[in-house]
Amino acid sequence: MHLIPWEEERIQLFAAAELARRHRAAGLLLNHPEAVALICDAMLEAARAGASYEAVEAAGLAEVEPSEVIPGVRELLTEVRLEVLVGDGARLIVLLDPLGRGELPDRFGPGALVLGDLEDREVNAGREAIDLAVTSQSRRRIRVSSHYPFHRTNQRLEFDRAAADGFRLDVPSGAYIGWEPGETKIVRLVRVAGSSGKAAR
């Protein structure tokens, strides 16, 4: 057989799924590893039978009904990540909230986060801000992220670069703003904080 690790790992999934099938047939509600194993096994079997990538995904999503798991398992099972062998080779499939069926999770389920403060959050509060008109002369879409030094952006963005020195976009950390070809946007910039922000003042 010359089983490679990939194949041995799939036997492990199969064994767990067989166990889960037995438990399900006996009328037991499934736990987290059982549900994951069944979903994985359904996708591996669909792929083995020649199903398309999309059909494999669908098989995974259809395998376990939310009513078949112990309450709370749906909230634990946020993602299944699996590689299957479809016609064009090994492919990654990621199922998000595979037991969700579009329903909201239990607000107080296992691992729940209950917000103490429901107010909108102010980001970059108290920083010096300027508004600049920025026009893209590019033939391609341009995106600029939160902390990129704005005066150093792609030369195809036209704006008052001297005014922008020491500033960055006023968006949440890790967010960004995009320009379509020829688009003009008025963006708000904030002065960076820290020692370079102070030096500029």
Add this chain to the structure above:
Amino acid sequence: MTRISAQEYRERYGATTGDRIRLGDTNLWVRVQEDRSAPGDEPIWGYAKNLRMRMTQDDSAAGPSELDVLIAGVVVIDPVLGVIKADIGIKDGRIAGIGRAGSPLISDGIDLVVGPHTKPYMGYGLIATPGAVDSHVHTITPELLAPALSGGVTTIITAGFEEPPFAMERVLAGVEDWPLNIGLQAGARALDEEHMDALLAAGAVGFKIHEDNGAYPDLIDHVLRYADAHECSVSLHTDGLHESAELEDTVAAIGSRTVHAYHVEGVGGGHVPDLLGLVREPSVLCSSTTPTLPFGVSTAVEHVPMIMLNHGLSYAVPDDVALVHERVLPARMAAEGPLHELGAIGIINSDSQGMGRIGETTRRAMQLAHVMKAWRRSSASEGIPGLPLDEGLADPDDRDDTSRVLRYLAKVTIEPSITHGIADHVGSLQVGRLADIVLWRPGFFGVKPEWIFKGGFPAWGALGEGNASLERSEPTRYRADWGGRPEAAPKGAVNFVTGAADRSALARRLGTRRALVPVRGLRGLTRSSLALNQATAPVDIDIRTGAVALGGRPLAVAPVSEVPLSRRYLLR
């Protein structure tokens, strides 16, 4: 200034001050007490993210001022620090700070500098705790090491039977390539000092007195005198037969000196039926062990075969069977949980493979916290003096159990670390401690960790199949990460020894690549030296049944038939 919704803020950066997180499927909620992250300048690695040159990375920081490792945006749950949303900075394998990471060039208040040589890990949405310290481990077989790590244990203190020196050398050699700290307590089996000197020279951190090797008053006195002179730990399993001593004699032999009393509920061994009387003694630091916690409907029945087979007894000998039944008294197991709730028993440890389950050290602590929360809401706890604050009782509509979670987490982290003189190194995520960090998804807290950092580097975790295009593809299983591989593991793990040992001679003899770290500050400790479990309890014990009372009220929790962190998570 820009505005984002409360929900989007948490989706991007995780919980913040005032938010509550439910731990696993328990009834326990923690509240984030403080958020140290940089608002607007949170360091995030990835496509279109900001952890790069000229952004939240300080390009001028290469060298001594920059972090080696950053774990960004985690909720730290630490028995000393509390519940804090923060970035964890690591330098030279130790905690550089729990604070605000990024570039001081563009952000205010940065105390953890990210440079071009900083290795970033994204912890947004995860919980970080100190690695658990299991202070009662019998190294019966090496099979216990993988479950220990998979349950978040990163330090083990052994409980005797590792001696003599040649055997200790083999055990230490066998642990060398595992990402766990270890301290060997050797059995004290004779009154002469030469034999004890040899054990310390071989790397022992202290001594275990065990009735199966003799727990006589003169041995207790001798070992404690030796320990006071040589700054080493003493752990005690008392004389259950009353062959040489009863409780009062043991207490007299201890003579108000510091000792760590193992499984004080007594079912794990020791004075029948009143070993729990040790909770009255301030110098006795008390622990109890995984198999009796929390007290369940099957606890008593499983203990008969467990004790029979663990202690060399025979089912064919009726007297042996009777001896065991005497020891398994439900009344004292019923009192064990309430004494943990009071803080009079301060430590939970596994008693691994000597009647305990090492992978469940943290899990059982959290299960117990859950069960005792329910007990506090029952009439059984009414009128009992000295019970600590329970926030959830004060305001059931806005419930959180932060102090409860910290008290129980302390039982497997900081309390055993203080007790064994290693709190400068492990048991909390304070600055300067080894960066032994367990990362949890909140829904799996206490039962299945995501990732274990040992000495500041990923060493163990639920790793996925190796051919996959992404990490953590199914089947995910607990395995060594890079920091847990041979040759790498000793760079992040230490052996605890005493100051009395000649460390360079020992290192040469063992051929170890680990740091040998002396224990200190462990003599003269009392209950009040512990962090969050400082109570002494003037209990009354019924000498016939072992039933315990405090302030005239029975101290008992009913056995539970179901625990959290169990069926939902474990295959079968």
